[in-house]
Amino acid sequence: MATTIDQISQGRFILSVGAAWFKREHEAYGWDFFSLGERSNRFEEACQLIHELFTATGPVDFNGKYYTLDKAPLSPAAVQNPHIPIMIGGMGEKRTLRTLAKYGDIWNLDGFAVGKEENERYGGMSLELYKHKVEVIEKHCEDVGRDPSEIKYTISMPIKLSANTEETELFIDQVGSGTVAGTADYIIHRVGEFIEAGVDEIMFSPRPSNSDSLQRLDEEVLSAFD
DSSP, rough: HHHHHHHHHOOOOEEEEOOOHHHHHHHHHEEEOHHHHHHHHHHHHHHHHHHHOOOHHSSSEOOSSOOOEEEEESSSSOOSSSOOEEEEEEOOTTHHHHHHHHHOSEEEEEETTOOETTTTEEEEOOHHHHHHHHHHHHHHHHHTTTOOSOOOOOOOOEEEEOSSSSHHHHHHHHOOOTTEEOOOHHHHHHHHHHHHTTEEEEEEEEEEHHHHHHHHHHHHHHGGOO
């Protein structure tokens, strides 16, 4: 399916994958929701398999713990050269970011994701969080012999454009520390910080997510970066 879409889009497809987190989704479709450790194991092996399929010049044999291929062809072939980019979303430092260093081409940091690390809640879109995760990725790249400059850094940024302090403070409290919410000037400043820190692409997730908020964001914020 990925290579078919790559053909249809003339080489504009990105395959985005993650280790899964939404238990209810699994229940709805009758899928087993494994432990975090097993999901991480399956995810790493799947990324290895996909990378081999994407980069192979012929049929692929693969004999893993969870997945097996027997002279499997990838047809149609991808348009993109050397291969379809693999985007890995997640923040887990021990497994997800290491899998990224080994097999991924693009990393996505989702500001709506919430988790715990060293008993501290994280979430939101703080510059400190982004920089810390990049440092972890660079260390994993060093360990596996990968040039970190080969990885593209992207973020999904929760954002609220408003001059109402009560509204913005509530949004920040709901999403997490560092969430980008405030006036147009404030948001432009924050976006600029991430660009200076090396972010290659920002995907804005405005709240409310409607045509009016998107129009305001375009006119009052994005226009500053033309």
